[in-house]
Amino acid sequence: MEASWSTLLWQGGAVFLTLAVFSFLYADNPFYKFAERLWVGVATGYWTMLLYHQGFRDKVILPIFQEGKWYYFIPVLLGLLMWFRLSPQLGWLSRYALGFYVGISTGIFIPLAFKTAIFLQVEGTIRPVSGFWPTVNFLLAILGVICGLAYFYFSRPHTGVLGVMSRTGIYTLMIGFGAGFGLTVMGRVALLVQRVIFTRDYFVSLWGKLF
Amino acid sequence: MNGEGQAWYDRLLNIDRRWIYLLMAVVVIVPAIRPFAVPVGISGEVRAVHDFIAELPPGQVVHLAIDYDPSTLAELHPMAEAILHQCFAQDLRLVITALSQFGPAMADEIVTRVAAEHGKQVGVDYAFLGYKPYPAITILAMGTDYRVPFPTDYYGTPVDSIPVMRDIHNYANVACVISLAGGNVADMWIQYGNAKYGVPVALGVTGVMASDYYPYLQSRQIFGLLPGVKGAAEYERLRNRSGEASRGMPYQVTSHLLILVAMVVANIGFIAQRRARAGVR
Amino acid sequence: MKKQIPILIVFITGLVMVLQYFVPHATSEFLFTYANDFVIVIGILALPLGIFSLMRGTVIKAKRDPRERFYAIVTIAGFLAMVIAGVQRSQFTTPGTWLQNMFSYVMIPCQATIFSMLAFYIASAAYRAFRVRTWLATVLLVTAFIVMLRIVPLPEPLSGWNSAIVQWILAVPNMASKRAIIIGVGLGAISYSMKIILGIERGYMGGDR
Numbered sequence: 001m002e003a004s005w006s007t008l009l010w011q012g013g014a015v016f017l018t019l020a021v022f023s024f025l026y027a028d029n030p031f032y033k034f035a036e037r038l039w040v041g042v043a044t045g046y047w048t049m050l051l052y053h054q055g056f057r058d059k060v061i062l063p064i065f066q067e068g069k070w071y072y073f074i075p076v077l078l079g080l081l082m083w084f085r086l087s088p089q090l091g092w093l094s095r096y097a098l099g100f101y102v103g104i105s106t107g108i109f110i111p112l113a114f115k116t117a118i119f120l121q122v123e124g125t126i127r128p129v130s131g132f133w134p135t136v137n138f139l140l141a142i143l144g145v146i147c148g149l150a151y152f153y154f155s156r157p158h159t160g161v162l163g164v165m166s167r168t169g170i171y172t173l174m175i176g177f178g179a180g181f182g183l184t185v186m187g188r189v190a191l192l193v194q195r196v197i198f199t200r201d202y203f204v205s206l207w208g209k210l211f
Numbered sequence: 212m213n214g215e216g217q218a219w220y221d222r223l224l225n226i227d228r229r230w231i232y233l234l235m236a237v238v239v240i241v242p243a244i245r246p247f248a249v250p251v252g253i254s255g256e257v258r259a260v261h262d263f264i265a266e267l268p269p270g271q272v273v274h275l276a277i278d279y280d281p282s283t284l285a286e287l288h289p290m291a292e293a294i295l296h297q298c299f300a301q302d303l304r305l306v307i308t309a310l311s312q313f314g315p316a317m318a319d320e321i322v323t324r325v326a327a328e329h330g331k332q333v334g335v336d337y338a339f340l341g342y343k344p345y346p347a348i349t350i351l352a353m354g355t356d357y358r359v360p361f362p363t364d365y366y367g368t369p370v371d372s373i374p375v376m377r378d379i380h381n382y383a384n385v386a387c388v389i390s391l392a393g394g395n396v397a398d399m400w401i402q403y404g405n406a407k408y409g410v411p412v413a414l415g416v417t418g419v420m421a422s423d424y425y426p427y428l429q430s431r432q433i434f435g436l437l438p439g440v441k442g443a444a445e446y447e448r449l450r451n452r453s454g455e456a457s458r459g460m461p462y463q464v465t466s467h468l469l470i471l472v473a474m475v476v477a478n479i480g481f482i483a484q485r486r487a488r489a490g491v492r
Numbered sequence: 493m494k495k496q497i498p499i500l501i502v503f504i505t506g507l508v509m510v511l512q513y514f515v516p517h518a519t520s521e522f523l524f525t526y527a528n529d530f531v532i533v534i535g536i537l538a539l540p541l542g543i544f545s546l547m548r549g550t551v552i553k554a555k556r557d558p559r560e561r562f563y564a565i566v567t568i569a570g571f572l573a574m575v576i577a578g579v580q581r582s583q584f585t586t587p588g589t590w591l592q593n594m595f596s597y598v599m600i601p602c603q604a605t606i607f608s609m610l611a612f613y614i615a616s617a618a619y620r621a622f623r624v625r626t627w628l629a630t631v632l633l634v635t636a637f638i639v640m641l642r643i644v645p646l647p648e649p650l651s652g653w654n655s656a657i658v659q660w661i662l663a664v665p666n667m668a669s670k671r672a673i674i675i676g677v678g679l680g681a682i683s684y685s686m687k688i689i690l691g692i693e694r695g696y697m698g699g700d701r
Contacts, residue, residue, distance in 0.1 A: 014597040021605040039602035041567035045574025055536035075530040079537025092494040099501030107509025117678025124430025148672025176669025182639025187418025190440040191608035193462040194285035426671040473619040
């Protein structure tokens, strides 16, 4: 389906901004700065209004004024206390609200972090397997985990047995980082490819519209 | 230091980076002019996600968390499209959230478009709840009841009046959560969704993050993983679709070849330089 | 008063939420639900603080540096355009609106392109920084090479071998190394959180005035 002139105009603006951002690869320049600052303003404005509709209206206006849940004034007052952070004299008032937020978030975090990052990970490490190659992999994985943890143990010097374990650990970590880099390349290129395809499709559409 | 008098390996190693940028631009443009097919193998972690959804009966509920923003759109949008097509084709019901602050508009566009292709209606076949800040707290709150963080959906409709949400209250009513995340929201689904409520979680993540989630896959804290654009291409192949990820694979091949050649050439120069300097000493 | 009471609040709320995890009683679940709900509301009201700070910083920068004035106007104009456009909720949900077009044709191109430049940087880094200086660097380089080779369509049986090796690398040594990091970081985060609850760590409160 042929694009309308208004769509082509918007897409033209998008292509201009795309090329303006890419121009940074040669050197910093006013076109790049313009695109970057416009993005900052537009993104902040978008998020502000999204927060207003899906946050403030849905979670403050609606419960208090439409559903009569007046106890929501408690977190509203606490949230407004956070704004005192801007005042040099009364900034300490924001700590009351921050205390609730930090206390509740941290209290929820601790037991779940124990379960997720420690217990289930250790359980996964020592879960029994059967078969020759699964057993070899199981032993290599245990070795890798223990030696990796030994590398991060800085309370004693890395000498003797701890030194050997730590050295094995860092090599294991390097394999992990290498694997990470290999997958990262794919991700970064995908972003570039998407912009190239978008730009190509725009010029093809424009050519088709004009001729 | 100018080029004259420099050994070949010194000149090789000191190339202006803008030549490399230019080469990168060229290799990315080549497949745009002359595309070619790239075979894509299927990995176990991608098949696990596909097969889990494939085995769900019609009417079952899937929570699709579109937790990414435009910076990771290229990798995660194809995953979202493929999963949406599969879910709608199987007449599954969907609860969709978008916990990244710049993601809701993208999520709305893709869900509306794919739903229309399958004749699915918002409110009847799927609910798009939208965005709330603080993903960790929102994930925890949804586990109690979706209505706690989301009294209304993205369009302002009270959730209690949405037909599809009538018997969906929390994670106990959904078969699984599939989070497509470009940031640490993926960790939050594991820690606050799976660990607290036991809901099966699968992740679709960017290439940068993918290698970090294999421990969770091995410990069965997630039941499947779509690693980056290759994971998306594999999923599209499982669905017999040629989507954006599959069409992007030729570009991946040329770019990867450039980087592999660059790594080899640079190290040949480096080794030659090191030997020459060792010889001089 | 200025520090002691907030520390006490953190201690009490933190301890209650930790204990709540282990208590399956209905009262405990009620407390959990409303604690979450209240934190969301506190956060919603606190977030505009960041937006205000950003806009204030932009204006201050414009006042100080004449070269920044044009760009500050661009930022503020973009912000105001979206705020005015987004007053009605329908602007978010109806296709083809001004807000949707600004999102699709300004935000997405800018944000996606800024991050896509990383592809060029990674190519440059692969050429200029990835050197086999030490055995450690060699291991990293070789692993990255093998994983990247998976994308390239090799002739059989090389393709099959490479895929199998990559799967093994991801499932065993990579998994082990990332697990060590997860456990290490997890222990660190838990101990830091405990220090916050016990009032030992007070950085989140900001300095005294």
